[in-house]
Amino acid sequence: MAWNEPGNNNGDNGRDNDPWGNNNRGNKGGRDQGPPDLDEVFNKLSQKLGGKFGGKGKGGKGPSFGGGSAIGFGIIAVIAIAVWFFAGFYTIGEAERGVVLRLGKYDRIVEPGLNWRPQFIDEVTPVNVQAIRSLRASGLMLTKDENVVTVSMDVQYRVSDPYKYLYVVTNADDSLRQATDSALRAVVGDSLMDSILTSGRQQIRQSTQETLNDIIDSYDMGIYVVDVNFQSARPPEQVKDAFDDAIAAREDEERFIREAEAYKNEILPKATGRAERLKKEAQGYTERTVNEALGQVAQFEKLLPEYLAAPKVTRDRLYLDSMQEVYSKSSKVLIDSKSSGNLLYLPIDKLAGQEGAPTKRSQKSSASYDQIELESQRDDSSSDSQTRTNDSRQGRY
Template sequence: MAWNEPGNNGGQDKDPWGNRGGRDQGPPDLDEVFGKLSRKLSGLFGGKGPSFGGSSAAGLGVIAVVGAVIWGVSGFYTIGEAERGVVLRFGEYDRIVQPGLNWKPTFIDEVETVNVQAIRSLRGSGQMLTKDENMVNVDMDVQYRVADPEKYLFSVTNADDSLRQATDSALRAVIGDAEMDQILTTGRQQIRERTEVEINRIIDRYNMGILVVDVNLQGARAPEQVQEAFDDAIKAREDEERFIKEAEAYRNDILPKATGRAERLKKEALGYKEKTVNEAQGDVAQFEKLLPEYQAAPEVTRNRLYLETMENVFGNTSKVLIDSKAGSGNLLYLPLDKLMNQTPAQRSSSSNDDNAADYGIELERSSQSVAPNSNTRQSTTREGRY
């Protein structure tokens, strides 16, 4: 039953404005409302609060001052060190605020904070078709951070979801342009680099405000049905690479040694060449100096050359055998090796004196046997000197 229906006691006793049945129907008096508010504020401040004194203008002023204070205080906010604040004025981008204490007009500006230093991670995976029409399961992890807060919030609807779609698109494009063997073995680094380049190209095209820090190819494997066969193939390639590296290491060890040995032989050959040439030139120069002397006195020069030659020959041996040209065939033996190895004390001993006497007798017999022939005597005397 409504309040103003006839049978409603509430309708007779009061109306929506709080008036009883004996009073005029109408809105409450503003002076009375402000008076009640003034009394309540006075009670809150211990009876020392402001009094409106029945003045509606004064009451409005106090309310305005209190509201302005509350409004001003509510506008202070703090931006963290790793964050940037994006200020929206009436819903439209206005500016970027730096870390620290800032103020905004409440109900006019709104601030959205964006962390620009945190490294975020996005993981993408799926089964993809390769260039040689094989299926491969690929897992990739993308690490990124916000570079431009304005573009991150307003260029696309959801930058993180857009990056996920861009990663999937770039990865499928790169995998579709590579062969199965390349993906599973040697081409993983190239695939990672090409995927990173493709993701950055998509981000720059759509102005996402995101900077890709790193792209990691977590895993690439063949389907389970053919996994064992591919594992065997990968192991064979790894063995091949290992053998190649071992051969290269052996080559790097042998070649420097062979090169050094070849250089040493070359230098020794050059040294021998120079030595031989110098000796030949010295012999020629010596012969040219000796030729005039030989032409002047051939016999004397010939004897001197013979003596010098025999001195050089017998100087390198410790035993000397002299064959006499006499008809008796006696052989004179001088044990120079024993004489040279003995000390002075041993050479002065009696045993050596006896041996020397025997040698003297033998030498005298040889001289007597060749006395009739003067030429033979001269030859024996010359040879006996050695």
């Protein structure tokens, strides 16, 4: 029921009341009245707008919505368009690319900088394509030899295609995590537990990265895997001590092998060099001996005509040269016992060698001198006895 209908408690008609609960009879609060009439409210609002824009009805008695209202609506439209235009400016960061959807359909990729889009028509989603993202996959996995091992791996990746990253797959990051877990389980399932815990980690890392790249390419996620890091691999807690001992033993084995290889690398070149040196010395000795033999042969071939011409003279000459060479190297002094009894001078100083010679050499020289003196005494005694014998024979006759 409208506020001005008959039966209202505020009066018989609505002339004494206004839409805001006031009347001409002194009712100041209006709280006891009913809700205002909406038609009257809109009529009053229309009159106020018409008065502001200078529009009145015929005879100045009522509001008119002619030219004034058109101008007002035009100003409002211009302001709305300006707000809509300036609200369309946006900025894409240096490391980002913007994916533009026009009316919900993919339109283009915008580059970094200040850009504009029609508001309520285009929707832009910035995606960081330079940041290196990271995720971790881990869990208990079954190996090829039916053992259980706890493996943890970290994957570093970045966005290569913003549109594919956002709209080709649902939640590309979660899809990549599931793909990593699947690839890791596939690789671990084809590997032995000893290899996973010790020397095969690098091979598992490479195999996991290759398998993960194949999955990403097949799903076309718009993601590029930068690196895959094998973080940890450990056996279950129940057998951890035994596997630690096994790992320590393998590490010792590898250390001993490296030490043996280092020793081999140190000894083998020396032995090879020594062998080459002995071989070269043997070759040099062979060549020297052969050349000396050839030289002696050539020397004898030169002496052959002389020997054929005078055999005795040549023989005596060769004998004397040979004896001279032999006796020149000996420290002994030979005295002819059949010679006359003239005093012979022995060059003891020359036989003893130079002064300051080593002690052993002096001792040898002294020994040789003693031997020479003994031999000289023997020769003298034999000479005296021979002389006495000859004298006795001459006296006998």
